[in-house]
Amino acid sequence: MLLMTLTYAFKEGFTYERRSEPGTRPPALTLKLGRGSCRDLALLMIEALRALGLAARFVSGYLYVPSRDGERYRGGGSTHAWAQVYLPEVGWRGFDPTNGVITQTNHVRVAVGRTWRDATPTSGTIYLGGAGETLEAEVHVELAHTP
16 A cells, blocks of 8 residues: 555656656756656665665666557656565566556566666667658557567
8 A cells, every 4th residue: 555655656756747857856956956757766766765764776668658548657658667676475566656656567577677778678889870760660569468
């Protein structure tokens, strides 16, 4: 009950904003601003959980948002971040402070780590182009059910 209340309080108490800058904001700054990206909110929640004496870790992945269902999740359609908490007798369970929900099958976990630096979902190379060039990337997540 405490974890669900805390998770929902993040959704209600903070404004979600997409940010393209790398990394996360310090939790104190996110708290002061009252807004942040999914990774900022996940980090702040992790720090709050650890202050309560709970084991928590950072998760990076994707949020599957089925357009046919009309559900509107914040942070969908691109990389997404949330927290996992270790619960004795149950194991690691995910909580998404951006959307105020317990994670389920629509949260596709790609990387997990103690900090956001340990949970980079992708790797690649750096492309340096001319001043007039732009680079765009698009991610599509499809769930496949296997027997």
